[in-house]
Amino acid sequence: MLRPPPPTAIPAPARPELPWHIGIIMDGNGRWARQRHLPRVAGHRAGVRAIRQVMEACNDAGVHILTLYAFSTENWQRPRGEVSSLMRLFQETMDSEVDELDAKGIQLRIIGDRTKLSSRLRQKVDECEARTAHNRANVLNVAINYGGRSELVEAIRELAASGVDLRHLDEATLSAALYTSGLPDPDLIIRTAGELRVSNFLLWQGAYAELHVTDTLWPDFGPTDVAAALGDFGSRRRTFGQVTDPPRAGDDAAAGTRTG
Numbered sequence: 001m002l003r004p005p006p007p008t009a010i011p012a013p014a015r016p017e018l019p020w021h022i023g024i025i026m027d028g029n030g031r032w033a034r035q036r037h038l039p040r041v042a043g044h045r046a047g048v049r050a051i052r053q054v055m056e057a058c059n060d061a062g063v064h065i066l067t068l069y070a071f072s073t074e075n076w077q078r079p080r081g082e083v084s085s086l087m088r089l090f091q092e093t094m095d096s097e098v099d100e101l102d103a104k105g106i107q108l109r110i111i112g113d114r115t116k117l118s119s120r121l122r123q124k125v126d127e128c129e130a131r132t133a134h135n136r137a138n139v140l141n142v143a144i145n146y147g148g149r150s151e152l153v154e155a156i157r158e159l160a161a162s163g164v165d166l167r168h169l170d171e172a173t174l175s176a177a178l179y180t181s182g183l184p185d186p187d188l189i190i191r192t193a194g195e196l197r198v199s200n201f202l203l204w205q206g207a208y209a210e211l212h213v214t215d216t217l218w219p220d221f222g223p224t225d226v227a228a229a230l231g232d233f234g235s236r237r238r239t240f241g242q243v244t245d246p247p248r249a250g251d252d253a254a255a256g257t258r259t260g
């Protein structure tokens with residue numbers, strides 16, 4: 001499992017009530033294009049423009065770790081032309097944006113099984129990661145050929161191959177073998193375009209993430225939508241499975257500490 005370099009620093013959110021790490025399932029590019037009678041790739045291009053705005057809005061709000069779901073392990077089944085357009089777009093975007101990412105102190109990390117990417121794209125990924133690895137202001141993970149299930153299977157295979165006794169495998173060891181090793185789990189996962197699914201995204205890491213789903217299509221998602229998602233997150237009471245109310249008559253005596 002080829003991983004991105006370990007994060008150089010883990011930037012904290014500006015205020016404790018903000019999510020430390022946001023994951024985003026960017027959906028709706030195709031619908032956005034169809035509404036305008038444009039080819040699907042025009043939706044993906046518009047999606048790249050949205051990324052820039054969203055990164056700025058998150059940074060301005062004080063959230064400094066983002067993970068974007070750009071291409072899943074299942075997306076290879078899309079029409080060949082769309083897949084190659086997306087691969088070209090990843091390459092072009094990394095080429096055109098790396099200087100600015102670096103200038104803004106953003107560490108770029110590509111998560112997913114990169115062995116299936118073309119050698120040219122892999123080389124670009126390596127270059128951009130190396131170029132930005134020293135940055136400390138923000139972390140941007142882009143998931144390309146990423147699937148939560150295959151991430152877990154690969155991590156367990158690697159641990160077994162490296163001699164870890166799987167009978168004693170614990171959560172910390174498995175977490176450290178994932179692509180997101182060294183980063184906090186996402187506190188908030190946003191999904192655009194209305195579907196109520198997690199679609200194989202950060203299955204392990206998102207165990208306790210708050211979910212925010214909006215009907216807005218990804219290319220239209222901008223600073224106002226970021227503010228709405230952060231407001232929604234701020235209104236959630238996170239219990240991590242615990243009972244936080246004071247015990248009442250009739251409750252089990254251990255209720256205040258029970259997890260589920």
Ligand code: FPP
Binds near residue numbers: 051094
């Ligand atoms: C989902 O919309 C979107 C994708 C599968 C691709 C997302 C990729 C980008 C926004 C480009 C990212 C580029 C970089 C460099 C990070 P969809 O096509 O499934 O939309 P639909 O459900 O409306 O058809």
